[in-house]
Structures are given as C-alpha cells and as structure tokens.
Amino acid sequence: MDILEVKDLTVTIQGKPILKNLNFSLKEGASHILFGPNGSGKSTLIGALLGLPSYEIASGKIFFMGQDITSKSADERAKLGIVASFQNPPEIAGVKLGDLLKLFLGKTPEEDFSPEEQKLIEAFRLTSFLDRDINVGFSGGERKRSEILQLIFLKGKLLLLDEPDSGVDVESLKLIASQLQRYIEQTGSTALLITHKGDIMDYIKAKYGCILLNGAFHCFTDPVSMYRDIKNYGYEECVACRRRKTGGWNFEQRK
Numbered sequence: 156m157d158i159l160e161v162k163d164l165t166v167t168i169q170g171k172p173i174l175k176n177l178n179f180s181l182k183e184g185a186s187h188i189l190f191g192p193n194g195s196g197k198s199t200l201i202g203a204l205l206g207l208p209s210y211e212i213a214s215g216k217i218f219f220m221g222q223d224i225t226s227k228s229a230d231e232r233a234k235l236g237i238v239a240s241f242q243n244p245p246e247i248a249g250v251k252l253g254d255l256l257k258l259f260l261g262k263t264p265e266e267d268f269s270p271e272e273q274k275l276i277e278a279f280r281l282t283s284f285l286d287r288d289i290n291v292g293f294s295g296g297e298r299k300r301s302e303i304l305q306l307i308f309l310k311g312k313l314l315l316l317d318e319p320d321s322g323v324d325v326e327s328l329k330l331i332a333s334q335l336q337r338y339i340e341q342t343g344s345t346a347l348l349i350t351h352k353g354d355i356m357d358y359i360k361a362k363y364g365c366i367l368l369n370g371a372f373h374c375f376t377d378p379v380s381m382y383r384d385i386k387n388y389g390y391e392e393c394v395a396c397r398r399r400k401t402g403g404w405n406f407e408q409r410k
C-alpha cells in the first residue's frame with residue numbers, strides 16, 4: 156500500500172515554480188533514499204509535504220494514508236504523523252531542548268524523562284544540552300544529533316529526513332542512522348531520506364532508491380547500486396539505464 160501519493164504537484168516559492176507536475180508515491184513501511192543534484196528541489200519537496208507556508212502548492216494534490224491533505228496546515232499534517240528533520244536546523248532562542256523533547260513526549264516541563272528516555276538522550280550524547288536553547292551555539296553535527304532524537308521522540312509515521320548525514324562524523328553517523336533504523340523497524344514507519352553520500356545505507360536498510368531530476372521523481376529498487384551508478388555515470392545515465400533495464404517500470408508508470 157502507498158502511504159503517500161503525490162499527483163501533478165506544482166510548488167512555487169514567492170510565485171516562482173520550483174517543482175512542476177510532480178508525480179510519485181511512497182510504499183508504506185519501506186525506506187526510500189532520495190538522491191538528486193543540488194538545486195533539484197529535494198528540500199522544497201520536503202517543505203511542501205510538511206505544509207510549510209513559504210512553499211505554495213500552485214496545483215496538484217497530496218494524499219496521506221488515502222486522505223487528501225493538500226489544504227491541511229503543517230500542524231494538522233504533523234498530528235497525522237508527517238514529521239521531518241531539516242537540512243539546516245534553525246536556532247530557536249528561548250526554548251530549551253529538554254522542554255521541547257518533553258513536549259514531543261506529551262510531558263509537562265516539570266515531569267521527568269523515563270529511564271528509557273534518559274538512556275536514549277545519553278546515547279545521543281545530549282544530556283548536557285537539555286538546558287540549552289535549541290541549536291543556539293550547537294555545532295553542525297550536534298544539531299543533527301538533536302534533530303534525529305527529536306524525530307524519534309515525535310513518533311511519526313512518515314519520516315522526511317533531509318540530509319541527516321551532512322557534516323556528521325563517522326561515529327555520530329553510525330549512532331544516528333542505527334537509532335533511526337531501530338525506530339523504523341520497531342514502528343513499521345516509512346522514510347524518505349535525502350543524501351548525497353552512500354555511507355548511511357550501511358545502517359538504514361532501504362528498499363527503494365529515488366532520484367529527483369529535471370522535475371521528475373524516479374524510483375527503483377536497490378539504492379546501493381544506484382548510488383554506485385550515480386557516482387560512476389551521473390544522475391541522467393543512472394535513470395536512463397534503469398528505465399531500460401526495467402522496461403520503463405518505475406513508480407510513475409506502475410499504475
């Protein structure tokens with residue numbers, strides 16, 4: 156079953172079209188790795204799926220678990236289970252990381268974390284960050300660790316992960332990605348993970364590899380060999396070759 160279906164989606168930013176007539180769907184319970192050149196619109200797509208106000212849906216529809224969510228607000232979509240980690244997590248001065256994590260867990264600021272929650276915060280090496288304002292003065296990798304922990308505590312059904320591995324050291328990558336994989340396995344949730352590198356696939360077991368290229372979304376199986384082909388032959392040839400091999404089968408044409 157498809158958890159997400161995007162039909163003829165056109166997204167504009169300040170009136171300028173960034174994505175035009177995009178069509179694709181995501182399989183429930185599967186992890187999808189999304190590749191694509193810089194500027195191809197990957198982060199824009201995530202913003203539009205989240206319903207962030209600066210991404211205007213000029214036309215088309217988004218269905219989540221069979222429900223048309225195109226006109227739903229970001230809040231409503233988050234409550235349905237669409238959650239994300241950002242490529243450039245913003246600073247939120249005046250809000251403590253610990254308080255935000257408690258909010259995500261449904262706790263008041265006065266309540267304590269459970270021993271299990273404390274263990275996870277410790278594993279993410281964020282215990283000493285709980286009293287700090289979110290991302291203020293955090294290093295690049297610390298921001299990413301904090302983003303992924305927030306995402307796990309949010310308990311979403313569809314995880315949109317915008318370059319969770321960028322600027323992250325090898326040990327932190329192992330930590331972030333294996334915790335994500337554990338969450339995905341335990342909850343059966345679906346992931347769309349954007350990356351420019353292959354290392355994260357050592358930990359995230361992804362069935363599908365997708366490429367956003369020239370305004371079209373192409374999905375095929377085996378993201379590991381796709382990444383190798385992209386490195387060797389480029390995005391265009393990777394898509395063209397897979398279309399030839401699969402007789403043109405992909406997510407767009409499957410119906």
Ligand SMILES: Nc1ncnc2c1ncn2[C@@H]1O[C@H](COP(=O)(O)OP(=O)(O)OP(=O)(O)O)[C@@H](O)[C@H]1O
Nearest residue numbers: 168169173191192193194195196197198199200242
């Ligand atoms: N606020 C904005 N105003 C004008 N153009 C924008 C704005 N935000 C994004 N764009 C443009 O939209 C295009 C897609 O940007 P986006 O950030 O979605 O790319 P991306 O695929 O995530 O790239 P990267 O791999 O570098 O993160 C780019 O050409 C970018 O310059």
Ligand SMILES: [Mg+2]
Nearest residue numbers: 197198199242
């Ligand atoms: Mg981006």
